[in-house]
Structure formats: C-alpha cells, structure tokens
Amino acid sequence: EPEVTQTPSHQVTQMGQEVILRCVPISNHLYFYWYRQILGQKVEFLVSFYNNEISEKSEIFDDQFSVERPDGSNFTLKIRSTKLEDSAMYFCASTLPGQGYEQYFGPGTRLTVT
Amino acid sequence: DAKTTQPTSMDCAEGRAANLPCNHSTISGNEYVYWYRQIHSQGPQYIIHGLKNNETNEMASLIITEDRKSSTLILPHATLRDTAVYYCIVRVALLSNDMRFGAGTRLTVKP
Numbered sequence: 001e002p003e004v005t006q007t008p009s010h011q012v013t014q015m016g017q018e019v020i021l022r023c024v025p026i027s028n029h030l031y032f033y034w035y036r037q038i039l040g041q042k043v044e045f046l047v048s049f050y051n052n053e054i055s056e057k058s059e060i061f062d063d064q065f066s067v068e069r070p071d072g073s074n075f076t077l078k079i080r081s082t083k084l085e086d087s088a089m090y091f092c093a094s095t096l097p098g099q100g101y102e103q104y105f106g107p108g109t110r111l112t113v114t
Numbered sequence: 115d116a117k118t119t120q121p122t123s124m125d126c127a128e129g130r131a132a133n134l135p136c137n138h139s140t141i142s143g144n145e146y147v148y149w150y151r152q153i154h155s156q157g158p159q160y161i162i163h164g165l166k167n168n169e170t171n172e173m174a175s176l177i178i179t180e181d182r183k184s185s186t187l188i189l190p191h192a193t194l195r196d197t198a199v200y201y202c203i204v205r206v207a208l209l210s211n212d213m214r215f216g217a218g219t220r221l222t223v224k225p
Contacts, residue, residue, distance in 0.1 A: 004157070031209045043158060045212035055210050091157045093213075100146055101207045105157035 002026045004106035006092050012112045013082055021077045021109045023092030032075045033093040033103060034067065036060070043091065049075065082113045118202045123220040126196075132189040134219050136202030139183040146207050147178060149187045150215075151198040158201065158215070161187065192223045 005024045013019050025032050034046040048055040049067050066078045075094075079086055089110050093103040119137040126132040138147065148163040162169055162176045164185070169176045175188040189196055201218040205211050 033212060035212075037155075042217060043152070043213075043215035045214070048210060048212060050209060056212065058212075089155055093157075095209065097209060100148070100163045101209055101211070102148060102160045102163055103213055104160055107157050108155065110155075 004092055004094055004104055006090075006106040006109050008109060009107070010110045010112070012114065015084060015113055016081050019079050019082055019111065021079075021090050021092075021111070023075045023077070023106055024073050025075055025092065025094030026096070026104060027073070029094035029096045029104075031055075031095045031097070031101075032067075032069070033095075034077045035091045035093065035105075036088040037091065037108075038085075038088045046077070046090075079111075082111075084113050087111055087113045118204055118216060120200075120202055120216065120219045122217070123222070125222050125224055126189075126192045128194060128223050128225050129191055132187075132192040132196065132221055132223070134187040134189075134200050134202075134221065135184065136187070137184045138202070138204045141182050141204050142206070144206050145204045147176065147182075147185045148203040148205060148213070149174070149176065150201045150203065150213070151196075152201070152218070153195075153198040158213070161200075192221075194223050194225065197221060197223045 007022045032049045037043045047057040047061045089108040091108045092106045095103045149161040150158040152158045164176045178185045199218040
C-alpha cells in the first residue's frame with residue numbers, strides 16, 4: 001500500500017542552524033501539507049502546498065520557514081535559523097482530490113534543537 | 115469548521131468492541147466527520163470519514179446520528195495495538211482545508 005515517507009526520522013541540530021526535512025508524498029497525490037506536534041501538545045497545521053505554490057499557511061509558518069517541491073517526488077520543509085522552540089515532531093501529509101480529501105500522514109521527523 | 119467534544123480517555127477490554135463518541139452539535143451541512151488515530155508519537159493514521167450515512171471499512175465503522183450532531187467510531191474487536199489517541203475532526207472537504215486536531219480520546223485496550 002502506498003505511503004508517505006519522511007527523512008530523517010530524527011534530526012539533532014544546534015540553535016541557529018538551518019535544517020531541511022524531507023518528505024516523499026504518495027505518488028499520485030496533488031496536495032501536500034506540513035504539520036508539527038510539540039511534545040505533549042496537539043498536532044498543528046503549518047502549511048499546505050498545491051501546484052508549486054503555498055495554498056494556506058498558519059501563523060506559526062513565519063519567514064523562518066519555507067517549503068519546496070524541488071522535483072516530482074520530494075516535498076521539503078526548511079527552517080532557516082532554528083530556535084529551541086522549533087523542537088517538535090514534523091509530519092508531512094498528502095491528499096488526492098476526491099470525495100473526502102482525506103489526508104495521509106508520514107511517520108514524522110523528530111527535530112531536536114539544542 | 116465546527117468544534118468537536120470527545121472524552122479525554124476510555125478503556126476497553128481486548129476483544130470487545132470499542133465505541134468512541136464525538137459531539138459536533140454545530141456541524142454544518144457540508145462538513146464531513148473524519149476519524150484519525152495516533153499511536154504513540156507516530157503520524158496520525160486515517161481511519162474513516164462520513165457525511166451523513168453510516169460508513170464501514172476494514173478498520174472501523176462510523177455511526178452518525180440522523181441530526182448529525184454526534185457520531186460514534188466503533189472498533190469491532192479491539193486489540194492491544196488499537197491503544198492510541200483517537201481524533202474526531204469535522205471539516206469541509208476541500209483540498210485547501212487542513213485537519214484541525216483537538217486533544218482526542220486516549221483509548222487504552224487492556225488484556
């Protein structure tokens with residue numbers, strides 16, 4: 001069964017460093033999302049992406065964040081200058097236009113900023 | 115999107131049916147009910163969704179009341195691997211709409 005994959009599973013970085021989190025959405029999906037979950041808190045929406053541009057973004061998704069689909073398969077989230085409070089699980093999701101537009105999530109990348 | 119109310123936690127005996135309720139009294143006519151679950155810190159897993167009819171798939175059944183103000187997710191024969199946080203989400207089915215996760219119900223399946 002097709003699934004969303006994410007790499008790396010765990011990323012440790014120092015404050016102020018740039019990180020790129022990678023996702024490979026399900027191959028025929030057209031709409032992509034990033035969410036994050038700080039330990040012990042709710043899953044929060046960051047950004048959605050369609051047709052090579054951002055469709056929606058939350059207030060969390062500030063100028064430190066950017067997304068890109070550099071080729072036909074990868075979808076990346078870049079954090080330019082990480083802060084301690086960026087430590088969280090980051091989940092990628094994708095969906096295919098259809099009746100319910102249900103989203104399918106990847107296993108996540110645990111980002112630890114020290 | 116309409117808000118949902120779920121119990122904080124529930125227990126279920128292994129092999130028995132787990133019935134997880136959700137209230138969504140302000141649901142609009144074009145909003146679907148979705149259920150996801152999250153096992154430990156894994157990515158949320160899609161379970162099922164419905165608009166107004168009851169739905170069943172290989173994982174679960176979704177029962178939506180006639181007035182659509184509440185729903186129940188049924189896991190017919192719960193196993194220990196079904197221990198997870200279950201989220202009920204109400205949302206208009208549009209590509210641009212994100213999933214708004216609440217606190218969910220922590221289901222513990224006990225041997």
